[in-house]
Amino acid sequence: MQKDATLDARGLMCPMPIVQLAKKVKELKSGQVLELLADDLGSKEDVPAWCSRTGNALVGTEGEGKVLKFYIRMK
Amino acid sequence: MTEKLSMVVSEGTFDKAMMPLIMGTTAAAMGTEVHVFYTFFGTKLITKGVKPKLPGFWRLFTGMFVKRMKKVGIAEYHQLVKDAQEMGVNFYACSTTMGLLGVKESDLLPGVKVLGAAAFLKLASESKVSLFIG
Numbered sequence: 533m534q535k536d537a538t539l540d541a542r543g544l545m546c547p548m549p550i551v552q553l554a555k556k557v558k559e560l561k562s563g564q565v566l567e568l569l570a571d572d573l574g575s576k577e578d579v580p581a582w583c584s585r586t587g588n589a590l591v592g593t594e595g596e597g598k599v600l601k602f603y604i605r606m607k
Numbered sequence: 608m609t610e611k612l613s614m615v616v617s618e619g620t621f622d623k624a625m626m627p628l629i630m631g632t633t634a635a636a637m638g639t640e641v642h643v644f645y646t647f648f649g650t651k652l653i654t655k656g657v658k659p660k661l662p663g664f665w666r667l668f669t670g671m672f673v674k675r676m677k678k679v680g681i682a683e684y685h686q687l688v689k690d691a692q693e694m695g696v697n698f699y700a701c702s703t704t705m706g707l708l709g710v711k712e713s714d715l716l717p718g719v720k721v722l723g724a725a726a727f728l729k730l731a732s733e734s735k736v737s738l739f740i741g
């Protein structure tokens with residue numbers, strides 16, 4: 533999937549992937565797509581919840597072994 | 608209007624110290640306004656130089672917990688407090704407890720405000736979610 537930036541949150545546990553995500557999106561512009569890599573078990577539900585609350589669009593999710601890849605389009 | 612989350616923390620142990628920080632920073636990261644009110648033994652958690660310990664027998668293992676948390680990206684306690692404040696989390700000390708425990712305003716961590724029950728209850732009544740940590 534096309535992406536403008538990547539945030540590698542592998543090895544971080546809840547809530548750090550979400551906290552880092554919230555910080556990272558401030559650097560991005562509207563319409564840009566961020567790739568987030570996470571292996572925290574909670575991420576599977578946490579990232580969609582964060583997206584729905586903040587109004588950013590989760591445009592794709594890919595699973596590769598234990599690592600999940602989320603693609604988030606900035607609002 | 609921004610959604611609000613309010614929390615009351617009434618215990619001063621490490622586990623009770625971490626929960627409002629984890630919940631608070633996450634909520635702030637989700638765009639929620641966060642208010643944390645520290646009362647009774649919780650008040651000690653927002654004083655300078657405090658080193659919260661796990662309760663009872665687990666007290667001995669606090670250092671191990673801190674190390675494990677560091678490994679998974681969770682900073683030490685005082686850094687977490689600062690990070691939470693930077694993300695907009697508001698911390699309040701209960702004025703009555705301060706009097707009872709002899710905590711002075713100058714003992715509080717920077718940025719912590721002193722509040723009475725009525726003022727906090729006003730914030731709580733405006734909150735969609737209220738959590739009690741004690």
